[in-house]
Amino acid sequence: MPIMRNQEICYLDNAATTKMHPRVFQAMEPYLAEEFFNPSALYYPAQREKAVLEGARKYLARSIGARSSEIRFTSGGSEADNAALKGIALASQHKGNHIVVSSIEHHAVLESAHWLERRGFHVTYLPVNGDGMVSPESLERALTPETVVVSIMTANNEVGTIQPIAALSAVCRKHGVPFHTDAVQAYGHIPLDVSALGVDALSVSAHKFHGPKGVGFLYCRKGLATEPLISGGAQERGYRAGTENLAGIVGMEAAARLAFGGNAADSSCEEQAFSMAQARVYAASLRNYMARDIENEIPDIRINGSGTQHLPGILSVSFQGVSGEALLGLLDQQGVCASAGSACASGSLEPSHVLTAMGIPAEWAQGTIRFSFSAFTEQREVERACQVLRDAVHHLRNV
Numbered sequence: 001m002p003i004m005r006n007q008e009i010c011y012l013d014n015a016a017t018t019k020m021h022p023r024v025f026q027a028m029e030p031y032l033a034e035e036f037f038n039p040s041a042l043y044y045p046a047q048r049e050k051a052v053l054e055g056a057r058k059y060l061a062r063s064i065g066a067r068s069s070e071i072r073f074t075s076g077g078s079e080a081d082n083a084a085l086k087g088i089a090l091a092s093q094h095k096g097n098h099i100v101v102s103s104i105e106h107h108a109v110l111e112s113a114h115w116l117e118r119r120g121f122h123v124t125y126l127p128v129n130g131d132g133m134v135s136p137e138s139l140e141r142a143l144t145p146e147t148v149v150v151s152i153m154t155a156n157n158e159v160g161t162i163q164p165i166a167a168l169s170a171v172c173r174k175h176g177v178p179f180h181t182d183a184v185q186a187y188g189h190i191p192l193d194v195s196a197l198g199v200d201a202l203s204v205s206a207h208k209f210h211g212p213k214g215v216g217f218l219y220c221r222k223g224l225a226t227e228p229l230i231s232g233g234a235q236e237r238g239y240r241a242g243t244e245n246l247a248g249i250v251g252m253e254a255a256a257r258l259a260f261g262g263n264a265a266d267s268s269c270e271e272q273a274f275s276m277a278q279a280r281v282y283a284a285s286l287r288n289y290m291a292r293d294i295e296n297e298i299p300d301i302r303i304n305g306s307g308t309q310h311l312p313g314i315l316s317v318s319f320q321g322v323s324g325e326a327l328l329g330l331l332d333q334q335g336v337c338a339s340a341g342s343a344c345a346s347g348s349l350e351p352s353h354v355l356t357a358m359g360i361p362a363e364w365a366q367g368t369i370r371f372s373f374s375a376f377t378e379q380r381e382v383e384r385a386c387q388v389l390r391d392a393v394h395h396l397r398n399v
Contacts, residue, residue, distance in 0.1 A: 010336045010381040010388075015157055015185060015314050015372035020251070021210040021274060027254035028212065031247035038243055040235060049246055056253035060217060063260045064202065065193040072218045072236045073244055077184035077205030079229075080218035081108035081151075083240070084180040084201040087226035088149040089116050092178070096146030102126045102134050102153065102163075103357040106182055109151050110353075126152070131306040132161035132358050140171045149178050154186040154202075158354040158370055159305030160314030162190070169198035178224060184208055184216075188259040188276060189283075189311055200224050206248065210274065210374070211255030215248030279375040283313035286373040286382050291315055293386040298393050302364060304355065313373040318360065322367040322396045330392035331369075336385045339370045 011019070037046040039053045058068040074080045089099055101113050103125045113123045124142045126134050134152055143150075150172050155162045165181055172179040180201040183192055188209025194202060201224065205216040220226060220239075232241035258274040272278065294301055294317055304316040319327065324340040331338055340352075351365035360368075371385070 014374040028251040076216040078108040080203035085112040090227035091225040092148035098146040153182040160311035206252035212251040318364040
């Protein structure tokens with residue numbers, strides 16, 4: 001296939017990060033320049049910034065049915081996951097030293113679990129079925145009197161499977177065990193209510209829903225004991241030291257308002273397209289179009305994840321007899337941006353831990369590509385990507 005580096009980019013990797021909405025940048029801009037004051041200072045300009053900070057906290061709390069006092073700003077989803085799992089476990093170690101996570105968690109949770117293991121905690125890694133789903137029954141069997149925290153993601157970042165969080169958290173509530181969910185891929189894309197879900201802690205990252213990178217938040221239910229990971233100041237009620245990233249927080253609020261509403265009266269039609277309800281339908285239509293095209297035009301493929309309980313904008317496809325790494329390279333040469341379902345470790349291509357946990361054979365897992373869509377994705381991009389993908393798979397199989 002000829003290399004064409006100067007053609008238009010087809011960006012189909014929105015699960016990795018999304019394009020910032022212009023409205024978000026517009027909201028942030030004053031706080032990157034003239035509105036530079038530290039919200040912790042006592043003089044009037046700083047207290048004006050403090051009011052903006054608390055206004056954002058209040059809106060973001062309302063978006064998940066929480067109290068504003070239950071929201072702690074972080075540098076993103078990874079910090080929120082670390083703060084939840086480590087913070088709850090360390091604060092509860094006098095009660096026990098056992099934690100439970102699913103086998104398909106994001107590495108921010110899995111590496112936190114490994115960190116705790118090295119410090120004497122015991123970890124149970126829950127299995128999943130072929131759709132990537134955790135069963136409440138397997139969770140109940142895993143709990144012991146020593147269990148101090150459970151962490152299961154709302155929706156998987158590789159295959160998009162949505163977990164039965166309310167049922168899982170109900171098991172934990174029955175046994176008095178705190179329940180954390182990594183909602184980084186879900187927030188802004190599907191409705192979330194912490195009371196309905198029954199969760200004690202929930203992680204969010206702004207850049208997954210058209211906000212800026214480097215900012216997120218952790219919801220912690222009132223009364224939940226956690227140990228702070230970052231010391232040095234009284235910010236975030238003593239749970240997270242460090243001057244708040246006000247520009248990022250303002251941007252996160254602006255992105256959330258686009259998703260959940262709050263500026264409907266003066267929103268343009270383009271901005272309304274970013275509302276969660278409309279964006280969800282649109283992303284699902286693009287996902288379904290690409291899935292149908294692949295199923296109809298490319299033999300020996302499998303679509304991974306749940307057929308019904310999945311995020312609208314994630315499509316994971318395995319191509320038999322094809323290297324995912326080589327396929328990504330050919331797509332990149334044609335300007336198509338996507339991600340592999342496997343990671344390169346120590347110079348060798350190893351199957352994704354998510355696909356392995358789902359029982360997908362290595363020869364299929366190593367040929368897996370994830371495509372992901374957003375309100376910025378155009379139909380013509382998907383159509384072009386489908387053509388490039390057909391040619392690339394055909395080329396690799398013939399080679």
